[in-house]
Amino acid sequence: xxxxxxxxxxxxxxxxxxxxxxxxxxxxxxxxxxxxxxxxxxxxxxxxxxxxxxxxxxxxxxxxxxxxxxxxxxxxxxxxxxxxxxxxxxxxxxxxxxxxxxxxxxxxxxxxxxxxxxxxxxxxxxxxxxxxxxxxxxxxxxxxxxxxxxxxxxxxxxxxxxxxxxxxxxxxxxxxxxxxxxxxxxxxxxxxxxxxxxxxxxxxxxxxxxxxxxxxxxxxxxxxxxxxxxxxxxxxxxxxxxxxxxxxxxxxxxxxxxxxxxxxxxxxxxxxxxxxxxxxxxxxxxxxxxxxxxxxxxxxxxxxxxxxxxxxxxxxxxxxxxxxxxxxxxxx
Ligand code: TRP
Numbered sequence: 001x002x003x004x005x006x007x008x009x010x011x012x013x014x015x016x017x018x019x020x021x022x023x024x025x026x027x028x029x030x031x032x033x034x035x036x037x038x039x040x041x042x043x044x045x046x047x048x049x050x051x052x053x054x055x056x057x058x059x060x061x062x063x064x065x066x067x068x069x070x071x072x073x074x075x076x077x078x079x080x081x082x083x084x085x086x087x088x089x090x091x092x093x094x095x096x097x098x099x100x101x102x103x104x105x106x107x108x109x110x111x112x113x114x115x116x117x118x119x120x121x122x123x124x125x126x127x128x129x130x131x132x133x134x135x136x137x138x139x140x141x142x143x144x145x146x147x148x149x150x151x152x153x154x155x156x157x158x159x160x161x162x163x164x165x166x167x168x169x170x171x172x173x174x175x176x177x178x179x180x181x182x183x184x185x186x187x188x189x190x191x192x193x194x195x196x197x198x199x200x201x202x203x204x205x206x207x208x209x210x211x212x213x214x215x216x217x218x219x220x221x222x223x224x225x226x227x228x229x230x231x232x233x234x235x236x237x238x239x240x241x242x243x244x245x246x247x248x249x250x251x252x253x254x255x256x257x258x259x260x261x262x263x264x265x266x267x268x269x270x271x272x273x274x275x276x277x278x279x280x281x282x283x284x285x286x287x288x289x290x291x292x293x294x295x296x297x298x299x300x301x302x303x304x305x306x307x308x309x310x311x312x313x314x315x316x317x318x319x320x321x322x323x324x325x326x327x328x329x330x331x332x
Contacts, residue, residue, distance in 0.1 A: 002034070002035075002036055003036050004031075004034070004035040004036060004037075004146055004147050005035060005036060005037040005038065005039070005143070005144060005145045005146060005147070006028075006031050006035050006037075006038045006039070006145055006146075006147040006148065006149055006183070007038070007039040007040075007041065007139070007140060007143050007145035007147075007148055008024070008028065008039075008040055008041070008148055008149045008150060009040060009041030009042065009043040009046075009084070009139060010024075010040075010041075010042065010043060010065055011043050011044075011046050011047035012042050012043070012044055012047050012058055012061035012062045012064070012065045013047050013051060013057065013058060013061055013201070014057075014061055014064070014201040015061070015064045015065070015068060015201070015208050015209065015210050016065060016068040016208070016209055017199060017200075017201065017206035017207055017208045017209065018190060018199065018206065018207045018208075018209070018246075018249075018250075018282075018286075019189065019190040019198070019199035019200070019206055020068075020209075021072065021209060022185070022187040022190045022249045022250070023151050023185050023187060023189060023190060024149060024150070024151060024185060025068075025069075025072050025074075026185065026187070027149045027183065027185040027186075028040065028074060028079075028149060029072065029073055029074065031147070031149055031183070032073075032074060032075060032078055032079055035147070037080075037145075038078070038079040038080070039079070039080045039081075039082065039143050039145065039312060039315075040069060040074065040079055040080070040081045040082075041082055041083075041084050041139060041312075042062050042065055042066060042081070042082070042083050042084065042305070043084045043139070044058050044059070044062055044083055044084050044085050045084045045085050045090070045091075045135065046084065046132050046135060046136065047061070049126070049128045049129045049132045049135075050115070050119060050129055052126075052128075062083060062305070063298055063301045063302070064210075066081060066301040066304060066305060067210075067293050067296045067301055068209050068210075068293070069081060070292070070293075070296055070301070070304070071209065071289045071290070071292040071293035071296065072209065072289055076304045076307075076308065080308045080311045080312050081304055081305060081308040082305060082308035082309040082311070082312040082313075083305050083308075083309050084139065086305075086306075086309035086312075086313065087142070087309065087312055087313050087316050089142065089313065089316040089317055089319070089320040090135065090138045090139060090142055090316060091135075091138075092320055093138035093141070093142060093316075093319070093320055093323060094131070094134055094135045094137075094138045096323060096327070097134050097137050097138060097164050097168075098131065098134055100163075100164050100167045100168060100171075101133075101134055101137075101160065101163075101164065103130075105160070106130050106131065106133060106134070107130070109133055109156045109157075109160070110156055111133075111153045111154070111156050111157070112129075112130065112132075112133060112156075115129075116129075133156070133157050133160050134160075134164075136157045136160075136161070137157070137160055137161045137164045140157070140158070140161045140180055141161060141164070141165060141177050141178070141180075141319065142315065142316040142319045142320070143312065143315045143316065143319070144178065144315060144318075144319065145178075145180060146178055146179075146180055146181060147180065147181055147182075147183050148161075148180050148181070148182050148183065149182075149183040149184075149185070150182055150183070150184070151184070151185070151189060152184060152189070154182070155182055158180060158181075158182040161179075161180055162179045162180065164177075165177040165178065165179050165180075166179070168323075168326075172326040172327055174326045176322050176323060176326045177319075177323075187249055190245075190246075190249055191242060191245055192205030192206060193205050193206070193207065193219050193220075193222065193223050193224075193242060194223075194224060194242075195224045195240070195242050207219050207220075207282065207286075209286060209289050209290065209293065210290060210293055211286065211290070212290070213283055213287065216279065216282055216283060216286060217279050217283075220243075220246075220275050220278050220279045220282060221275050221279070223242040223243050223246070223275065223278075224241070224242045225241050225242065225243055225271045225274070226240075226241050229264075229271060232267075232268060232269070232270040233267050233268055234267050235264075235265055235266060235267040236264045236265060236267065236269070236271075237265075238261045238264060238265060241264075243271070243274050243275055243278050244261065244264075244274075246278055246282070247260075247274070247277070247278055247281065250278075250281050250282060250285060251277070251278070251281050260274070260277075
């Protein structure tokens with residue numbers, strides 16, 4: 001791991017929540033210690049591909065997401081945090097890569113397919129949206145990374161990246177681009193507090209890293225448990241029980257958790273005592289993050305992003321140069 005470079009990113013379309021923490025931020029914190037280098041991209045260009053009518057939301061979220069990174073412990077002196085739109089070389093790489101991907105290949109991407117359905121694009125899919133996976137190939141190849149920590153919904157993009165890399169290297173007969181490996185987090189995707197398959201800002205069912213203590217408490221106490229667990233003495237279900245799913249993700253003492261599960265299944269353990277335990281667990285996790293977050297200034301975040309973008313741009317320039325040289329279009 002010591003010689004690895006990782007690259008990953010998030011669309012800035014709101015603050016980050018516990019789903020991001022369990023699914024990707026924890027993984028990044030580990031990789032920050034284990035890898036030689038790391039890049040985290042605030043993917044504003046990609047966020048605009050489905051928010052072009054409300055750019056203000058994307059722009060505002062750039063700083064918010066950066067605050068979330070720093071508040072959870074990403075070290076900007078070790079990890080290059082940068083803004084996608086400040087690296088125009090990515091757009092240029094995208095143009096070249098577009099020649100290597102067919103429209104039907106893009107239409108088969110399951111993540112894009114699901115998004116098209118969710119956004120009700122019908123027959124009017126914006127070209128920019130359909131092509132964002134190609135722009136993501138540019139993101140992934142531009143910084144000489146070999147590892148890409150992501151959620152499983154991003155696997156189709158990694159697969160596409162490796163197809164483009166192989167195709168490019170074969171066509172121009174040089175090992176210019178590197179294949180990459182996805183690093184999936186150990187925790188499964190976090191469900192929403194309402195039991196929905198995914199915790200997300202748009203579904204309004206997530207606990208945010210910036211939530212205050214009483215909001216967290218209200219959210220925990222509104223969680224679904226087992227609808228058939230009416231009296232404390234009734235036996236309860238653990239599978240599909242939102243409180244247990246969150247305890248699985250965030251309660252560190254696994255032995256105690258096993259005991260609690262047994263007790264709940266047998267009957268005699270109240271939902272309130274479980275919720276109180278989860279509330280304490282989440283307050284202990286989130287309050288230092290929130291406090292750190294509140295101490296962070298907008299200007300400081302911009303400094304981090306501008307410095308990071310300069311460093312990232314140098315790496316992307318080199319890749320673009322290598323790509324153009326391999327194609328023979330350097331002219332001067
Ligand atoms: N597609 C990612 C998301 O929706 C964001 C992203 C953009 C990304 N470029 C990337 C992730 C490069 C990993 C690598 O969250």
